[in-house]
Amino acid sequence: MKPNAPKKVIIIPCSGIGKAFGSVSRETTYEVIENLRKETADTVCLALLVSGDEESLHLVRNNKCITVDGCPLQCAEKNVRLAGGDLAGSFRVVDAYKDNRHLKPRAVTFLDHDGRQLAKALAERVAVKVDELLRTP
Amino acid sequence: MMSEQSEKKVGIISCSGEGCVEGTISRIAARLVLERLRPDTTVTICLPLFLAGGREERTFARDYPTITVDGCKKLCAKIGTEHYSGKPASSIIVSDFTPNGKHTELGSRRTLNQETLIIAEQIAERIAEEVDKILECWE
Numbered sequence: 001m002k003p004n005a006p007k008k009v010i011i012i013p014c015s016g017i018g019k020a021f022g023s024v025s026r027e028t029t030y031e032v033i034e035n036l037r038k039e040t041a042d043t044v045c046l047a048l049l050v051s052g053d054e055e056s057l058h059l060v061r062n063n064k065c066i067t068v069d070g071c072p073l074q075c076a077e078k079n080v081r082l083a084g085g086d087l088a089g090s091f092r093v094v095d096a097y098k099d100n101r102h103l104k105p106r107a108v109t110f111l112d113h114d115g116r117q118l119a120k121a122l123a124e125r126v127a128v129k130v131d132e133l134l135r136t137p
Numbered sequence: 138m139m140s141e142q143s144e145k146k147v148g149i150i151s152c153s154g155e156g157c158v159e160g161t162i163s164r165i166a167a168r169l170v171l172e173r174l175r176p177d178t179t180v181t182i183c184l185p186l187f188l189a190g191g192r193e194e195r196t197f198a199r200d201y202p203t204i205t206v207d208g209c210k211k212l213c214a215k216i217g218t219e220h221y222s223g224k225p226a227s228s229i230i231v232s233d234f235t236p237n238g239k240h241t242e243l244g245s246r247r248t249l250n251q252e253t254l255i256i257a258e259q260i261a262e263r264i265a266e267e268v269d270k271i272l273e274c275w276e
Contacts, residue, residue, distance in 0.1 A: 015153045015185050017164060022183070029155060030247035045154035047213040050188040075185045082189065109168035 007063050008042045009088075009130045014069045014076040015046045020105040021070035021093040024119045027111055028068050028093070031123035037130045050079050060085030064133045066126055069093065089129045096122040145275050147268045148203040149181050150225070152214040158246040159208030159231040162257045165249060166231075167206050169261035175268050188217045198222035202271045204229065204264055227267040234260055 013029040016022020033041045049056040060080055066089040067076035077090045096118055097103065105115030151167035154160025171179050180197075187194040199222040205214035208231045215228045234256050235243060244250040249257060 013155055014183070015155065016183050017151060017153055017167065017181050018183060026153075026155060027247070034245075034247055043155045045152070045156040045160060045213070047152050047154060047184045047188060047217070048156070048211060050185050051211070051213045051217060053211065073186060073191075075183065075189060079185055079189050109165060109172055 008040055009037075009133050010060055010063045010065045010085075011041050011043050011126060011130075012046055012049070012060070012065060012067050012076045012080055013043070014067070014071070014074070016070040016075070018108070019070060020108050020111070020115055021097070023070075023108050023111050024093045024096075024105055024115050024122070025068040025070040025076070027116060027119035028091075028122045028126060031119055032126050032130065036123055036127040040134055041127075041130050046076055046079060049083055049085075057083055062086070064088040066091065066129055066133075068122070068126065088133050089126075091122060091126055091129075093118070093122060096125070145178060145272055146201055147175075147179050147226070147271050148198055148201055149179050149206065149264060150184055150187065150198065150203055150214045150218055151181070151206040152184060152208050154208045154213070155246070157208055158243045158249075158253060159235070161208075161246045161249060162231045162243075162253055162260065163206045163208045163214075165254070165257040166260035166264060169258065170264045170268070174261055174265040178272060179268055184214055184217065187221065188213075195221050202226035202275075204267050204271075206260065206264065207231065226271050229260060229263060229267070231256070231260060234263075 011029045013025035044056045103114040103118045149167045151163045153164040182194045203225040204227045205225045
């Protein structure tokens with residue numbers, strides 16, 4: 001996404017690579033930006049943002065951001081705050097899991113059925129938040 | 138991350154960039170090494186946690202050999218590792234494995250297609266080779 005492009009909501013997952021919830025956070029983000037709200041939401045690389053990339057910093061400071069974290073360390077939320085981003089919403093996979101305890105994601109590399117379903121459930125919430133943010137100036 | 142500091146372990150640090158398919162390839166390649174190719178001798182580190190100051194992650198990357206896997210030439214994993222914990226033992230860039238180093242027409246960043254999965258598997262094999270070399274030279 002170019003810095004001068006029309007405003008979108010930036011969805012930033014945590015990039016967690018060690019556990020299934022990290023993969024769910026990533027899948028949630030793609031479900032929103034590639035399916036549910038592909039015209040109004042986008043993402044940036046979290047590692048690039050944390051590295052201080054100017055284009056990424058510009059994006060998160062000039063667009064509303066939603067973070068999706070896989071673990072309690074909440075790297076995405078913390079790093080968007082540290083970057084001075086316009087943090088307008090934050091979601092945790094564990095909260096979606098609490099409401100969907102029948103879904104038990106186990107696979108990390110390639111999400112299993114439960115992981116994809118949990119991501120879809122969380123993505124629906126994120127999409128609602130995207131709409132809410134776009135309605136408010 | 139690991140219980141026995143005396144164990145021989147190699148850290149795989151992948152950029153996992155969400156913004157491009159190469160980031161997904163880097164992530165899948167790293168995971169294939171961890172899960173299938175060298176599960177007993179490798180561990181991984183979440184890069185944003187590491188870059189943001191994760192003490193345990195930085196200590197590990199300082200005390201143990203690492204292999205960085207970057208999706209693009211911005212080299213977030215390699216540069217971050219060098220800056221905070223020292224030079225990685227090996228550094229791999231996904232775009233070196235893609236057709237003509239191109240960043241387009243590689244398919245979805247969400248789900249790898251047949252072509253990009255093969256690239257991820259090739260990179261995983263390469264990472265595993267690097268792990269073996271590091272372990273052979275371990276003093």
